[in-house]
Structure formats: C-alpha cells, structure tokens
Amino acid sequence: xxxxxGVYVCHCGTNIAGVVDVEEVSNWAGEQPNxxxxxxxxxxxxxxxxxxxxxxxxxxxxxxxxxxxxxxHMHEKTFxxxxxxxxxxxxxxxxxxxxxxxxxxxxxxxxATHKAKAxxxxxxxxxxxxxxxxxxxxxxxxxxxxxxxxxxxxxAALELADAGNHVYLVEREPSxxxxxxxxxxxxxTLDCSACILTPKMVDVEQHPNITLYSWSEVExxxxxxxxxxxxxxxxxxxVIEELCTGCGICEEKCxxxxxxxxxxxxxxQRKAIYTPFPxxxxxxxxxxPPNCTYFERGKCKACQILCPTGAIDFEQEDELLEFxxxxxxxxxxxxxxxxxxxxxxxxxxxxxxxxxxEFERMVNASGPTDGKIxxxxxxxxxxxxxxxxxxxxxxxxxxxxxxxxxxxxxxxxAHLVHERIPEAEVYNFYIDIRTxxxxxxxxxxRLLEEGTHFIRGRVADVTDAARLPGEEGKxxxxxxxxxxxxxxxxxxxxxxxxxGMEARHDSxxxxxxxxxxxxxxxxxxxRHPKLDPVATMTEGIFIAGACQxxxxxxxxxxxxxxxxxxxxxxxxxxxxxxxxxRASINKxxxxxxxxxNDLCPYNAIVFHEDxxxxxxxxxxxxxxxTCVAACPxxxxxxxxxxxEQVFSEIEGILWDVMEHQxxxx
Amino acid sequence: xxxxxxxxxxxxxxxxxxxxxxxxxxxQCGTCSGTCPVAEFMDHTPRCLIGLINANQKEDxxxxxxxxxxxxCFHCTVRCPSEIDISGLMYSxxxxxxxxxxxxDDAIGPVFSETFVKSILRSGRSYEPVLAPSYIFSYGVREFxxxxxxxTNLMLKGRIPVIPPKLKRIENFKKMADRIIPMGGAK
Numbered sequence: 001x002x003x004x005x006g007v008y009v010c011h012c013g014t015n016i017a018g019v020v021d022v023e024e025v026s027n028w029a030g031e032q033p034n035x036x037x038x039x040x041x042x043x044x045x046x047x048x049x050x051x052x053x054x055x056x057x058x059x060x061x062x063x064x065x066x067x068x069x070x071x072x073h074m075h076e077k078t079f080x081x082x083x084x085x086x087x088x089x090x091x092x093x094x095x096x097x098x099x100x101x102x103x104x105x106x107x108x109x110x111x112a113t114h115k116a117k118a119x120x121x122x123x124x125x126x127x128x129x130x131x132x133x134x135x136x137x138x139x140x141x142x143x144x145x146x147x148x149x150x151x152x153x154x155x156a157a158l159e160l161a162d163a164g165n166h167v168y169l170v171e172r173e174p175s176x177x178x179x180x181x182x183x184x185x186x187x188x189t190l191d192c193s194a195c196i197l198t199p200k201m202v203d204v205e206q207h208p209n210i211t212l213y214s215w216s217e218v219e220x221x222x223x224x225x226x227x228x229x230x231x232x233x234x235x236x237x238x239v240i241e242e243l244c245t246g247c248g249i250c251e252e253k254c255x256x257x258x259x260x261x262x263x264x265x266x267x268x269q270r271k272a273i274y275t276p277f278p279x280x281x282x283x284x285x286x287x288x289p290p291n292c293t294y295f296e297r298g299k300c301k302a303c304q305i306l307c308p309t310g311a312i313d314f315e316q317e318d319e320l321l322e323f324x325x326x327x328x329x330x331x332x333x334x335x336x337x338x339x340x341x342x343x344x345x346x347x348x349x350x351x352x353x354x355x356x357x358e359f360e361r362m363v364n365a366s367g368p369t370d371g372k373i374x375x376x377x378x379x380x381x382x383x384x385x386x387x388x389x390x391x392x393x394x395x396x397x398x399x400x401x402x403x404x405x406x407x408x409x410x411x412x413x414a415h416l417v418h419e420r421i422p423e424a425e426v427y428n429f430y431i432d433i434r435t436x437x438x439x440x441x442x443x444x445x446r447l448l449e450e451g452t453h454f455i456r457g458r459v460a461d462v463t464d465a466a467r468l469p470g471e472e473g474k475x476x477x478x479x480x481x482x483x484x485x486x487x488x489x490x491x492x493x494x495x496x497x498x499x500g501m502e503a504r505h506d507s508x509x510x511x512x513x514x515x516x517x518x519x520x521x522x523x524x525x526x527r528h529p530k531l532d533p534v535a536t537m538t539e540g541i542f543i544a545g546a547c548q549x550x551x552x553x554x555x556x557x558x559x560x561x562x563x564x565x566x567x568x569x570x571x572x573x574x575x576x577x578x579x580x581x582r583a584s585i586n587k588x589x590x591x592x593x594x595x596x597n598d599l600c601p602y603n604a605i606v607f608h609e610d611x612x613x614x615x616x617x618x619x620x621x622x623x624x625x626t627c628v629a630a631c632p633x634x635x636x637x638x639x640x641x642x643x644e645q646v647f648s649e650i651e652g653i654l655w656d657v658m659e660h661q662x663x664x665x
Numbered sequence: 666x667x668x669x670x671x672x673x674x675x676x677x678x679x680x681x682x683x684x685x686x687x688x689x690x691x692x693q694c695g696t697c698s699g700t701c702p703v704a705e706f707m708d709h710t711p712r713c714l715i716g717l718i719n720a721n722q723k724e725d726x727x728x729x730x731x732x733x734x735x736x737x738c739f740h741c742t743v744r745c746p747s748e749i750d751i752s753g754l755m756y757s758x759x760x761x762x763x764x765x766x767x768x769x770d771d772a773i774g775p776v777f778s779e780t781f782v783k784s785i786l787r788s789g790r791s792y793e794p795v796l797a798p799s800y801i802f803s804y805g806v807r808e809f810x811x812x813x814x815x816x817t818n819l820m821l822k823g824r825i826p827v828i829p830p831k832l833k834r835i836e837n838f839k840k841m842a843d844r845i846i847p848m849g850g851a852k
Contacts, residue, residue: 487698
C-alpha cells in the first residue's frame with residue numbers, strides 16, 4: 001500500500017523565502033517516494049493557499065498532507081481544517097516548521113535550504129504512518145479559580161461573575177485590593193485610588209457568584225482544562241467569620257503593636273490582631289500568632305474576653321478546601337524592587353531616603369501621617385525633594401527591562417509635593433521620560449509648567465557627606481546633568497527612590513504548580529506576545545495583570561477583563577475538543593509490571609488485579625508520553641506519536657546520512 | 666574591498682579583549698559621569714566621550730583630556746547599567762593616542778605613561794627610584810633636584826625600596842609584551 005502525499009512549501013512572504021530556497025525545496029520534495037504533488041506558495045495560510053490543498057486532495061486523490069511553514073502553534077489548526085474540508089481526516093496532516101526552527105534562526109541560505117529539505121523529508125516519512133484520529137470532547141466546569149485579589153483579579157472575577165459564572169477568588173493577604181489599595185492618587189487623572197477601588201471590592205464581597213477566600217493560598221492543583229481540582233489552604237484567622245461583625249474592638253484593645261511591613265510598607269504600626277485598612281474586604285480581622293502575647297506567653301486573651309460576639313477562637317487551625325474548577329486565571333501581581341540592593345542610593349542607612357511605596361503611604365490621607373509629607377522624624381517638612389527614576393530598572397545589574405510605571409508615578413509624586421508643600425523644590429532625575437498612554441504626555445507637560453526641575457541623568461550617589469557650602473545636614477544627590485554635560489551635586493531634604501516592579505519572589509513555584517511557563521525575570525509567559533497576551537501554553541490557565549510583566553492600573557484592568565472574556569468563551573462552549581493524543585496499552589504484550597502506574601503524572605493508569613494488566617483511562621491521560629518511554633515491553637502506544645511515526649521522522653530528517661548506510665530494520 | 670574602519674570601529678577593535686558590552690549599547694544615562702570623582706576636571710564627561718565616539722568625532726575625542734584624567738577607580742565600570750567597561754575604554758584611548766602621537770604638549774599623562782611602561786619593560790616590575798627620576802627629569806633639572814630631596818627622606822624611612830625588584834625569566838615577559846603593545850613593544 002502506498003500513500004499519496006502532497007507537499008506545500010510556504011514562502012511566508014520573505015520570512016521563509018528570504019533565506020530558504022523554497023522552489024528548490026519544493027522541487028526536491030516532489031522527487032521523494034510517495035510524494036505525488038509538491039508546490040510552493042506565497043502564503044499557505046491564506047484562503048487561496050488552503051483552497052490549493054482542498055483542490056489537490058480532490059484532483060490528485062491525495063491521502064496525506066505536509067505543509068512546511070511556521071510553527072504548528074500558529075497554523076496547525078488552519079491546515080488541519082483545510083485537510084478536513086478536502087475530505088481527509090485532519091490527523092492525516094503533518095507540519096514542518098521551517099520558519100522558527102530554520103529561516104528565523106540563521107542567515108546562511110545554503111544551510112537553511114538543506115535543513116528545510118531534511119525537515120520536509122522527516123514530515124513526509126512520518127505522515128505516511130499517520131492514522132485517522134477523532135478528537136475527544138471534554139466538558140467544561142463553569143466555575144473559575146482566580147488567584148490574586150488585586151485590581152486585575154478583581155476585574156476578572158467581577159466580569160465572570162456578572163456573566164453568570166461562579167468564581168472562587170483566592171487572596172493571600174487578609175484583604176483583597178492588592179497594591180492599588182495602598183495608593184493615594186492614580187495617574188494621570190489623580191483619581192483617589194481608594195474611591196475607585198473600594199466599590200469594586202464591595203461588589204466582590206456581595207456578589208452571589210463569587211466565593212472569596214482571603215488569607216488563603218492555593219496548595220495544589222491537578223487535572224486539565226475544564227476539569228481542574230484545586231486544593232486551597234485557608235490559613236487560620238483565629239476569628240470565626242460567621243460570628244464576627246467587624247466592630248474592631250479586638251484590634252482596639254489588643255496590647256501588642258508591631259510594624260506593618262506589608263500594607264504600611266514599614267512606616268506605621270499595627271496590632272497583633274488587625275484588619276490592614278478600614279475598607280478591607282472581608283472585614284474580619286486576622287490574628288498574627290508569632291506576634292500575639294497569648295501565643296507567646298499563654299496569657300492575655302484581651303481580644304477574646306472583650307469580643308462582644310465571642311468570635312475569637314485560639315484553637316482554630318488551617319483548613320484545606322477542595323473544589324473543582326474549569327479554568328484558572330492567575331493575577332498574582334508584582335513585588336516592589338528591594339532598594340537595599342543598590343547601596344549607593346543610601347536606602348536603609350540614610351534616614352530620609354524613602355521608597356516609592358513608603359511615599360505612597362505617606363501621602364495617603366488615611367496613611368500613617370494623614371497625608372502630610374514629612375521626614376523620617378515625623379515633624380520636619382522637606383523644602384527640597386529629589387525623585388530618582390529607574391531604581392532597579394533599565395540596569396543590567398538588576399533588571400534589564402523598563403518597569404513602565406515609574407516615570408508616571410514619579411511625575412505624580414512631584415505633583416503631590418507641589419500641591420502639599422508649594423514652596424518646595426522638586427528634582428526629577430531621569431534617563432528618559434516615558435509617558436506612552438492616554439493623557440500621560442499631557443500630565444508631563446503639566447509638571448513642566450508646575451516648575452519641577454527635570455535633570456536628565458541617572459543618579460550616581462546619594463550621600464550625607466557634605467563637601468561644598470550649603471550641603472551640611474542635607475542629602476546630596478550626585479548625577480551628571482547630561483543635557484549640559486556637567487556633574488551636579490544637588491542638596492535636598494528628602495530622596496524618593498522610584499523602585500521598579502519585579503516578579504513575585506515565588507513566581508517560579510507558582511508557575512511550576514500550575515504547569516505553565518515563566519521567563520528569566522520570573523514573569524509568566526503568555527501564549528503569544530501580541531495575539532494571545534492573556535492565555536498561556538497550558539490550556540485552561542490564563543494570566544492577567546502585573547504577573548505577566550510590569551503594568552499600570554488601566555492595563556491590568558483590561559487584561560483582567562480580557563482573561564475573563566476568554567474563560568467565558570470556553571464556558572459558553574460547554575465542551576472543548578481535546579487532542580486525541582492519548583496513550584493506550586496493548587493487552588497482548590503488557591507484562592503487568594506496574595512501572596507505568598506510578599510514573600503517570602496524571603494518575604491516569606489503573607491496574608487490574610484480576611487480569612494482571614494495566615489500563616489507561618483515556619479521559620485522564622494527557623498524552624505526555626512518559627509511560628510510552630518507560631514501558632520495558634513496548635506495550636504502550638502513544639497515538640499520533642507511535643514508535644513507527646517517530647522513528648520514520650528521524651530517519652527522514654537524517655536522509656543525507658542514512659543513504660550511506662543500511663537502515664536497521 | 667576592504668574599507669577604512671570608522672573611528673568608532675577602531676575604538677571597538679581596541680576594546681576587543683574587554684569583557685564589557687560594545688559602546689553602541691550606551692543609553693547615555695550619565696551614571697559614569699555622575700559617579701566619576703574627577704569628572705569636574707575633565708573637558709568632556711565620560712558619557713559625552715562615548716557619545717562623541719559613537720558619532721565618530723575623532724578629533725574631539727583625541728583632543729579631550731578626559732581619558733588622561735581617569736583615575737582608574739572603576740566606579741563607572743561597576744555601576745554602568747549597560748555593563749560597558751568604561752575604565753577599559755579610557756585605557757584604550759590612552760594607548761591609541763600615544764600610538765598615533767596625538768596628544769597636546771602640555772599633557773603630563775602621556776609622558777608619565779611612557780616612562781612607566783618603559784620602566785616596567787626593563788625590569789618587569791615598577792621601581793620608584795628609577796621611575797620617578799626619569800619621569801621628573803623630563804621636566805628639567807630644577808624639578809628633579811626638588812623631588813630628589815623628598816625621595817631621599819622617603820628612602821631613609823624605608824618607604825621606597827633600595828634594591829630593585831626583579832622578575833624571573835624576563836625574556837619571556839618581554840616576548841609577551843611585544844605581542845600586546847602596538848608601539849613595537851619592549852625593543
């Protein structure tokens with residue numbers, strides 16, 4: 001029996017044809033065994049290109065199709081569709097990637113053409129052994145897990161819930177709100193951050209379709225698109241939520257004060273039992289055992305004694321909750337760059353050097369200083385402020401990327417200083433002012449008019465070592481003013497470090513748990529940087545907000561809503577078609593050694609004691625191939641990746657070396 | 666046909682062995698010049714010098730005193746966000762300007778450098794009692810006598826070694842120097 005293979009080599013404009021001699025590849029492929037027709041075409045993915053395949057199947061009676069073009073991630077679906085419309089099973093198609101794996105990776109035309117031949121030949125040899133397969137329908141659980149209750153997670157959860165789907169929102173901190181809850185004003189419109197955020201937080205709390213788990217973390221997730229099984233650790237609050245009215249007496253009466261490193265960025269104290277801020281959602285406080293007098297010494301219990309509803313429970317333990325969901329949206333946000341890592345900026349040893357988040361808390365009307373801008377002593381009002389841009393960003397020693405938001409929030413800081421201390425001088429030290437966004441450049445112009453001093457030069461040193469008259473008792477910011485080409489030393493009272501955004505410290509662990517990718521900087525990798533920014537390479541897992549890369553509030557909100565729309569689309573379909581790439585065990589050759597049982601990462605293999613045989617449960621199998629490789633008696637077959645198919649492809653790719661030696665049977 | 670390299674290509678060649686990034690990765694942020702302890706004495710700041718090199722302004726670069734004032738403290742190299750070896754660049758330009766004899770007559774850097782290198786090539790190690798006189802002597806007899814007095818005192822207190830340090834197998838060292846010094850090496 002011989003198959004009739006059709007080969008199509010795509011030019012992809014000049015993306016492939018600029019490097020690979022497509023005509024030669026196509027002519028050469030035409031001479032290979034089994035190949036009946038071989039063509040090259042400018043854009044195979046165009047409707048004309050697809051029609052070419054359909055017509056050839058009918059005209060030449062083709063039984064197998066090979067397209068040599070881009071990555072299967074881009075167009076495998078397209079060409080499977082064309083194959084199906086031509087009347088063949090879509091799995092009788094194979095794609096050879098001669099763009100990402102070839103023409104984009106080299107400028108050597110001869111080598112690229114040679115490699116293209118090898119890849120095409122491999123695909124031709126492989127496709128002959130393809131078998132017709134049918135996709136497997138999988139039902140989608142309409143519930144969705146949203147991880148992270150910042151503004152991105154909140155918008156995703158609300159969009160989905162409003163569309164009538166159930167959402168589990170899991171937040172690590174005692175309250176949702178994320179970094180946005182810590183801010184005072186938002187650029188460029190100077191809206192009050194809390195005023196626009198808290199209504200959304202309340203919506204989340206009251207929405208009948210949202211189950212909120214705050215002070216909780218995802219412990220484990222298993223399964224696949226449509227059918228994930230999530231385990232959430234609900235950390236002990238030591239407060240019985242059903243009884244608590246959120247009156248705040250416990251917090252008021254608690255005798256123990258500790259520095260609030262999280263919400264107040266270390267600028268203020270909180271109690272050992274606390275709600276991070278007045279508008280916190282949920283309103284229930286959290287008790288912090290390492291700092292609680294009762295947990296330390298065994299007595300106190302002031303909160304329990306004084307609680308009017310008896311809601312304090314010192315015996316409470318962590319709870320593990322398990323529930324199924326169909327899709328997951330990760331919106332885990334960012335960490336602020338640790339300014340201690342740049343010693344020459346003096347953070348940590350010069351008192352009046354502040355980080356941006358500390359300054360945000362300071363100017364916040366409900367913050368530790370009630371919105372007054374004061375030095376570390378809590379009284380003196382600074383008469384001159386330096387704002388240092390690009391702290392930890394645009395620097396190969398720390399983070400190479402631009403953090404995108406720092407320029408705008410630095411401008412906002414300058415404006416707030418002008419507003420609160422009209423006589424103060426404000427210096428912005430910048431490399432480039434980056435204001436791409438609606439109304440952003442106008443905000444920059446406004447600051448220029450307000451009289452902020454802009455000094456183009458990255459700050460080299462912040463020191464208290466006075467050298468010139470007028471520098472005593474001040475912080476001296478040393479930088480080159482690159483526009484005049486001179487080194488300048490500017491004495492100021494206060495320095496604000498505009499620290500950049502970095503990935504969460506545990507983002508790698510999170511990406512491993514959810515089985516999706518994360519780049520060198522720790523940000524989660526999207527499926528396609530332009531066309532699929534909220535999906536990931538793992539079906540059913542979506543990302544939104546600053547966990548994907550530095551992002552401001554409007555972008556985070558947009559991504560949250562976009563991820564929600566993607567999930568809602570899947571939920572509306574009710575079923576998705578899964579690739580029929582599954583393992584199956586040949587009962588004749590299975591020796592019942594049970595090696596595969598423990599290796600399967602999806603627990604998809606069961607062992608029948610009575611027959612002494614293993615069997616793959618098709619619905620659970622993800623087609624990873626671990627068992628296929630491990631089986632000592634080669635009894636397991638991975639559909640679409642059979643030994644025959646894989647070895648023929650290898651032999652095909654190695655055609656130029658195989659010719660000289662006998663092919664082992 | 667081979668074309669004549671531009672000035673920025675010449676400088677790139679001079680910095681071939683440097684571990685830093687090429688000069689065209691400079692983002693002109695000014696960290697080097699802000700950090701530099703001697704920037705105020707330079708006629709162009711180090712950042713400006715890189716800008717001039719990238720713009721192929723050869724005359725302006727070679728006429729500049731910037732690289733002769735460099736104190737080799739390496740602050741700029743350590744802090745450069747683009748990881749450019751700026752101190753290495755300063756050395757490259759010193760070598761280039763001596764090689765091409767392109768420096769102003771009143772510059773003291775080239776004279777000292779040449780004296781220093783010659784002294785090193787002779788014995789393999791720096792030896793002040795030979796280095797200092799031969800350098801100062803090039804400025805005249807009076808300067809030489811002034812400094813001789815100080816030097817005698819230093820020597821009596823043991824701050825200057827009396828016996829010159831030596832290098833084993835100096836021939837091998839000289840062969841090595843021949844390979845790396847464009848001026849014709851130790852000859």
